[in-house]
Amino acid sequence: xxxxxxxxxxxxxxxxxxxxxxxxxxxxxxxxxxxxxxxxxxxxxxxxxxxxxxxxxxxxxxxxxxxxxxxxxxxxxxxxxxxxxxxxxxxxxxxxxxxxxxxxxxxxxxxxxxxxxx
Amino acid sequence: xxxxxxxxxxxxxxxxxxxxxxxxxxxxxxxxxxxxxxxxxxxxxxxxxxxxxxxxxxxxxxxxxxxxxxxxxxxxxxxxxxxxxxxxxxxxxxxxxxxxxxxxxxxxxxx
Numbered sequence: 001x002x003x004x005x006x007x008x009x010x011x012x013x014x015x016x017x018x019x020x021x022x023x024x025x026x027x028x029x030x031x032x033x034x035x036x037x038x039x040x041x042x043x044x045x046x047x048x049x050x051x052x053x054x055x056x057x058x059x060x061x062x063x064x065x066x067x068x069x070x071x072x073x074x075x076x077x078x079x080x081x082x083x084x085x086x087x088x089x090x091x092x093x094x095x096x097x098x099x100x101x102x103x104x105x106x107x108x109x110x111x112x113x114x115x116x117x118x
Numbered sequence: 119x120x121x122x123x124x125x126x127x128x129x130x131x132x133x134x135x136x137x138x139x140x141x142x143x144x145x146x147x148x149x150x151x152x153x154x155x156x157x158x159x160x161x162x163x164x165x166x167x168x169x170x171x172x173x174x175x176x177x178x179x180x181x182x183x184x185x186x187x188x189x190x191x192x193x194x195x196x197x198x199x200x201x202x203x204x205x206x207x208x209x210x211x212x213x214x215x216x217x218x219x220x221x222x223x224x225x226x227x228x229x
Binding site: 004006033037040041042043044049055056058077084090106107108109110111112114117 | 152220
């Protein structure tokens with residue numbers, strides 16, 4: 001059973017450039033969340049996608065945008081990169097909430113994409 | 119404001135020396151509390167979910183407990199391979215789509 005996969009593993013960009021990160025969720029999961037983890041910090045929630053729509057958004061500017069495809073995979077796009085965007089970007093997947101049943105909350109994380117902005 | 123505080127920031131243990139990591143939280147209604155293990159440069163690996171005060175979960179040398187204000191991760195007779203950063207996260211009941219993380223406890227176990 002493949003877990004959450006992310007690509008690329010590492011990326012180097014310069015200020016002002018744009019970047020796209022990709023994520024494939026764990027088999028059977030249809031909800032994808034993105035987090036940013038700065039060095040020495042805990043992950044910070046960026047947004048979550050379900051049914052190809054952004055369901056919730058954390059405290060991140062509009063430079064951060066995303067997309068979810070019909071096969072549940074997802075992309076994170078960051079425009080006009082700043083030095084402060086350097087971080088580990090994590091994708092997490094979870095099953096959708098089951099109507100009338102227990103809420104499936106556990107999020108399973110991928111290995112992350114390390115982004116360095118110079 | 120919702121907040122998660124973990125202590126200590128770093129912990130050095132001798133192999134076999136048991137200890138506990140603390141996670142205190144302030145949240146407007148708790149839906150769940152999660153523990154993850156993170157190795158350097160890797161993504162967090164899920165360990166436990168706790169839902170209500172008094173609940174306990176165990177896995178090998180790890181045991182997680184939950185009260186109304188904090189959670190503990192007890193490590194019994196740790197081994198060098200337990201060395202990692204342990205992250206605590208809460209899921210607020212008003213927004214179950216996101217996790218709010220602490221900054222983690224960096225654990226080093228020496229042989």
